[in-house]
Amino acid sequence: MPARPHDAVNPAGGTDVPVNPATGRLVFGWLLVGIPLAYGVITTLSRVGQLFQ
């Protein structure tokens, strides 16, 4: 996989090691925090709608 700007390298590893994207873990992690957050924001916004009715 080609490296992207701002990808991490680890000089301690001895070489310019390309980043392991770890896509599965990345998606799981962001979904774990993103879904509850989206639920909270949407629930709150539905109450906010009453302000301008």
Next chain:
Amino acid sequence: MNWLDRSRSIAPPGFNRWLIPPAALAVHLCIGQAYATSVYKSALIGHFGLSQTAIGIIFSIAIVMLGLSAAIMGTWVERSGPRKSMFVAASFWGAGFLVGAAGIFTSQLWLVYLGYGFIGGIGLGIGYISPVSTLMKWFPDRPGMATGMAIMGFGGGALIASPMSSALLKFFDGFDPAVDGADWIASGTSVGKLFLTLGIVYFAVMMYGVLNIRVPAPGWMPRGWDPSKAKVSAMVTTAHVSAANAIKTRSFWLVWAVLFLNVTAGIGILEQASPMIQDFFRGADGNSAVNAAVAAGFVGMLSIGNMAGRFIWSSTSDVIGRKRIYMVYLGAGALFYVVLAFFGGSSMLLFVAMAVVIISFYGGSFATAPAYLKDLFGTFQVGAIHGRLLTAWSAAGIAGPLIVNGLLDAQGKPGTMNAHNYLPVLLTMVGLLVIGFVASTLIRPVDAKYHEPEEELASARKGS
């Protein structure tokens, strides 16, 4: 428990740093529940048959313990690394709920004080600072954005906990809208079950953070980022200051004063949000154009502003600088408070817009603080210094409500006031922000006599 040690959590070569923010958010989203305690406050008042004050003490203990544990344990957190400290935070936060549940089931309020307040409060303080310095080490090119992401989670935690707790309380009580009606208050037993559920769920989610947090290897840098080519600013040090020395500097106490004043001013709105909007739009007949349900929507809007401000303003500080963003929080904040005080009652849209922006500055000041400390004191013990800074939050949590309630009590009774009754409070907040603005202009780079010698830093790195 060797797997919790800092040395066992060093990231392997090629580790994707974007795995770190979800691990940090997993902790902050859970401890952010502390902002959503009003959901079951009435239920606890009914269950224990006590006053608002007696129940309110539970949450006051938690917030005081947050500040104290962050200040006292900050150095330990820095030394032990994020994995061990996040594990301790998860254990205390989860155990706090379980002990609190035991107190509710047995009607022993002291157990709730001990559980949620004391034990849970320690989890709050350690959890709040645990991932912050790690994030800044992973994102040296964007420290404001990195800490903004995590601390946004603390604001967002209430947005999740509030509706989730309401839904669970209704489930445990077998709520029937046709029978229970709008005035329904949850039973104490269902609050006990809620505490049990939250204790287990929060511990599990925080353990995701524990298992996935990593510290970068010494010398690690993001690809394409060269610290020698980064924008040079006198306000961003390349040296390092220990926590013990940081609190001897004038700059630390100026940042402390700035945070204290900004948070005190923000609490002015947060504390009174619901009655305030109703009073601002009260007609000559004494009736308000804003009912309780609409006021609840306003409170929700403030929560979103609080959360969004943490990410947006803290990220902006990476571009315009920490000192400038604090001058915006304080200077523009004072201006918006003036507009709110004199013109807020003329338009609902103007009132809501001003209040939301002010609260976004309140959230932004929390999220930008760790990056400001990193700029002034370096990364050596920034977590511990951040812990000590959070005592400003505890102090503001006491001073803000005292000032606001004291000034409003002199104006009249809740539910009978108008916009002009809020002038003394709002203009006091303007005064606090102006003092904060002056304090912010006085913040200077830390004198070199406080910098850690290179050999001390090298031996500290070896030790960790």
